[in-house]
Amino acid sequence: MSFDPAILTKYADLVGGAIGFTLTLMVLSYIFGDNFLFRLATHIFIGVAAAFATVIVIQNVIIGRLFLPLIEQPGKMALQTIPPLLMGLWLFTKLSPRLARFGNPVVAYLVGVGAAAAIGGAVIGTIFPQVGATTALLDMNTVETSAKSIAAQSGKEISVGWIIFQNVIILIGTMTTLVFFHFGARPQTDQTVRRPAWIEIVSWVGQIFIAVTLGALFAGVLASALAAFIERIHFLWNFILYNVVPVIFPIQ
């Protein structure tokens, strides 16, 4: 009797589909409240994800980028692999409360490098481009270019004034939203701590824009959740339609 890999693949898909179907039903059982099936499915997902991440890290990082280069090309890769290896081993001192302080330099190195990269990227990749784009909203060259681009894509003419109005709304929304997060309040004569009146008014306008933004975020989250829900229902439907029904109602 010979082993046919095609059979394994066929049943593997069926088994995989069945596991997926079961786990999906277990998760959907949360409709009836927190229960054992839901918790079991949650634990399985967490465990599988953690195990997979561990496998990926060991295979892709530790073995693939640390030991293999060091074994294959020890002279060439020593400078690139030994320092990370030593620092990685040094971090094991954090496992012992008595020796934890000896791992602080490595942690400090990691935190320092991470903070430097994050700050540099934020300044170059976020602050400067965002501020530049906001200040260019009333640039007539930019406005005209935008109008032409939109007209070319939509096939309809759009007035520059409408573009300017949109840009003004964006500018007002940006400024008022930033003012809303201004917390430079001062104590008043009536022993209360309030911001100046003009800041209160502007921040109230910014509050409207923030509410609109939160509404958009909620709609996006709802849309994403509904898309995932739809995908799962489609999976169940297809699994039942193509795997269960043929078994129950075999086609003659």
Next chain:
Amino acid sequence: MADIRCPMCGTVNPARSQFCESCKARLPSQPGDAEMPDWLGGLRSDDSAGYEELPSQESAAQPGDMPDWLSRLGPPTAGELKSQSPFASDEPGASASSGIPDWLADTTPSAAGDPNIPDWMEELGVDAGKKKAAAPEDSMGDNPEWLARVRARRQSEFGDGQEESSPEQPAAPGAAPADIPDWLAGLGGETQPAKPAGEALPDWLSGGSPQPAEPASSGSLPDWLSELGPADTGAPAATPAAWETEADSQPFSGSFGLSEPEAAPETPAQEPTPDWISRLGGGAAQPPSGGSVPAFTPAFTDEDFGDLGESEARETSGEAALPDWVSQISADQPQAEPPKVFEPETGAGLTPAQLPSWLEAMRPVESAAPTVSYRDETDTHVESAGPLAGLRGVLPAEAEIARLRKPATYSVKLHVSEAQQAHIAMLETLIKSEGQPKPIVSQAGISALPLLRIAIALVLVLAVFWTLYWDAETVEIPVPNGIPAEVSNVIKSVQTLSENAPVLLAFDYEPGLSGEMDAAAKAVIEDMMGKRVYFALVSTSPTGPMMAEHLFGIIQDSQNVTYTNRTNLGYIPGGATGLMGFAISPRDVMSRDLNSSDPWGDAQPLSGINTVADFAMVVLITDNPDTARNWAEQVLPALGETRPFALIVSAQAEPLVRPYYEANSGQIGMVTGLRGSAVFEKGRALLGLTRDYWDSFSAVILATVMLILIGGLVNLLAAWLAGRKPKGAA
């Protein structure tokens, strides 16, 4: 005679020694000098040679009541007194005499009735008159025998040179009665004001005058006498009873070496010893107890009183005792004045005592104290309590210290307000609740099922099943104004890709959102696969490589192809730092793919990749806005200005990712969720997952909107009904 003990070294010296044989310190010439006022000492200074011979019977009788200086006199016993004292004679005149000499007795009668003379002096005069009847022998002009002996003795001691002490030879022309104190002068002033002292006074008195050679002047008088003499002469005299204390019969006789008078004179009621007398005796030495022995030094020796009887001696002692008016004067005067008043004036024949500094320092305080008192008239405060009660001008102590008040009462009980108590109770409740195990709420029965949740789920599931059952695909993908610019940028970028162009495809989404992300990315990836580009799959999430393989499996299954023009580089560790390193040098960071092979070899499509900018296009598939920000911050700047960067993001991440697109819309394209993917599929005329999902998605969105609307209306109605009930009840 008793020896003199040196006050400095304690050496016992002979009685007549003036200096200590051991330390050469000046010995007290008279044991009573230290205790007596100077004026008394001056009175008897000339007779200092004879005082030692006076026996002190009284001191022997009561040694405990007398001060040390009296004790050091070495009083003879009573028997000795009897044999030695001339007062022990049985002369009739002496026995009946009150002690006042005849010369004095002669003067007192004439002073009687004089308003300037105090009563005591008048009494003295009366007594003297009485005594005169008993002893008629004396008169001012007749020197008694005892005076003659005194004079002879003085001449024998001082010789002719001491003529100033001679009553017959006035020492100085000016030695008028003014040289003597007024009180003495007042005694005879009325009767014999013009008489020289030598004639009016007995020799012993004139000779004993402290200032016999000084010219008489009012200024030489002591201040207290000059001030008080005239004023007090008219004042009622204090009774001599001030001297006649309980021990009146003893001290003076003792100090004078007199024996106890057998017939004590009639003594008035006892009165306390005046203060000034007490001070006289207590300044330097221990005061006599019980007012026994005043600080008096005998001014007369037994020889001087040769013919006087005990009664006379008694009268003399009573005469020497100052009356109350003197004590009142002394009481009114400053404390330090009496020593100053009686300071002996330097005369020609008297050598003032040169006290050494150490002895000067031992002087009584009264002698060094300021003589003029200062009274602050502005200070009207009179001490009302304490030992200084009644005194004016007492220096106040610190107000908080001197003020006697009841100490503040501090309650041990802690004052806690009601608000604080409420907070304490709340905190205690919280702490107790933390320690108490929470009971496990038992699962409710079927009646407690979340019907609303089940109803909502049923609506959504039925909506999906309804679209799946009909499978009509009747819902059109809405593109009201054409393809959006962000999707158009992605389409244009994909169209520009050439075959085997290296495209970096990043899978940075979690498995939970794979339904949306797979549908959104599938159309774009299928379009690029049609271009036969070479995919380099990376991820900053450990599950990213798995999701990449999963999506490519779906695409391969849907198209029944095996797309091998790709490599999965795997997981980029380090977050933003790893991304930055990957953007700078992808070879160093991702040296091997998931199969542990080298994707950067010479024969590989990625052989020309040194930086991230060498990729033909970078596509990021993510559901996390933070991941999109990391890529935009670390990788986008490294791409340059022309390399296309496509973002396939979830609908939930779009509001936060869109600003990056708006800021760089010429470089960045964006496909957002199912809607963006539907637009992309429509723009590329593709049939993908989005089309399959779109009917269901539309139905579910509609059902959701309806549920939200219905729920809002129900809540509004419930609130309205809740608001009506109180009105109806009212």
